Amino acid sequence: MAEQLNGQRIAVLAARGFEQDELLEPMQALKGAGAQVEVVSPDDGTVRGWNHTDWGKDVPVDVRLDDATAADYDGLVLPGGVMNPDRLRTNPKAVAFVRQMFDDGKPIAVICHGPWTLIEAGVARGLTLTSYPSLKTDLTNAGATWVDREVVVDRGIVSSRKPADLPAFIAKMLEEFAEGQHGGSGVREPSRSQG
Numbered sequence: 293m294a295e296q297l298n299g300q301r302i303a304v305l306a307a308r309g310f311e312q313d314e315l316l317e318p319m320q321a322l323k324g325a326g327a328q329v330e331v332v333s334p335d336d337g338t339v340r341g342w343n344h345t346d347w348g349k350d351v352p353v354d355v356r357l358d359d360a361t362a363a364d365y366d367g368l369v370l371p372g373g374v375m376n377p378d379r380l381r382t383n384p385k386a387v388a389f390v391r392q393m394f395d396d397g398k399p400i401a402v403i404c405h406g407p408w409t410l411i412e413a414g415v416a417r418g419l420t421l422t423s424y425p426s427l428k429t430d431l432t433n434a435g436a437t438w439v440d441r442e443v444v445v446d447r448g449i450v451s452s453r454k455p456a457d458l459p460a461f462i463a464k465m466l467e468e469f470a471e472g473q474h475g476g477s478g479v480r481e482p483s484r485s486q487g
Contacts, residue, residue: 296470298326300366303393305332305357305386305409309375312341312348313455314403318369321462327366327469330354334383342373344455357385362392367469372404372424372454381412391415397475399448401465403458407431407451420444421451447482448474 302322306315315331322329333339333353341348368390370377380386391413393400402410407423408430410416417435422444431438443452443460450468452461468474475481 295326297322300327300469301364302327302329302367302369303332303365304329304369305380306339306371307334307376307379308340309342309373310371311373311404311455312343313458314371315341317458318401318462318465321466325466332357332360334386360389362389362396367399368393370402370406370409372406374405377405377408380409387413397473397480399468399474401450403452403461404454419449420446422453423451424453447480
């Protein structure tokens with residue numbers, strides 16, 4: 293498993309206030325599987341995490357969002373927290389980046405409040421997703437089917453509810469990223485193994 297993602301370049305899209313465990317643990321797992329992982333952010337220098345109830349660690353920004361293009365990446369991680377996706381969904385470049393990753397059929401792993409960015413990008417309709425429970429109505433109103441499970445996979449989109457779900461989330465994320473592209477030109481194909 294240590295080399296299953298060799299040659300892949302993965303973007304972790306994050307703004308100030310990301311849930312620390314939801315960025316650091318998937319990033320570590322992806323690197324352990326051989327991927328090149330880059331934190332992409334609208335922020336300069338570093339971006340500060342949120343650790344459950346207080347400010348957490350600063351994480352270096354590898355690529356400014358202004359300089360990132362979806363074509364450069366094989367997959368996307370959208371960590372949660374409340375502040376992070378709320379900032380991203382009001383940033384037109386972040387929304388366009390997520391939309392392009394989706395339209396290109398690239399696998400996307402999203403957790404907690406991260407689906408807010410999927411909603412803003414207009415890609416949630418028709419997907420089966422899970423999230424932090426408070427997003428149930430938002431996702432349903434956006435045309436998604438919301439379920440309460442630790443991990444859900446639908447057409448290369450892996451979703452989970454909260455930090456406690458990270459082991460299941462990471463396992464499915466690695467599987468979907470190893471499968472690679474799920475369609476393209478705006479048409480997403482089913483995963484080879486649904487979860």
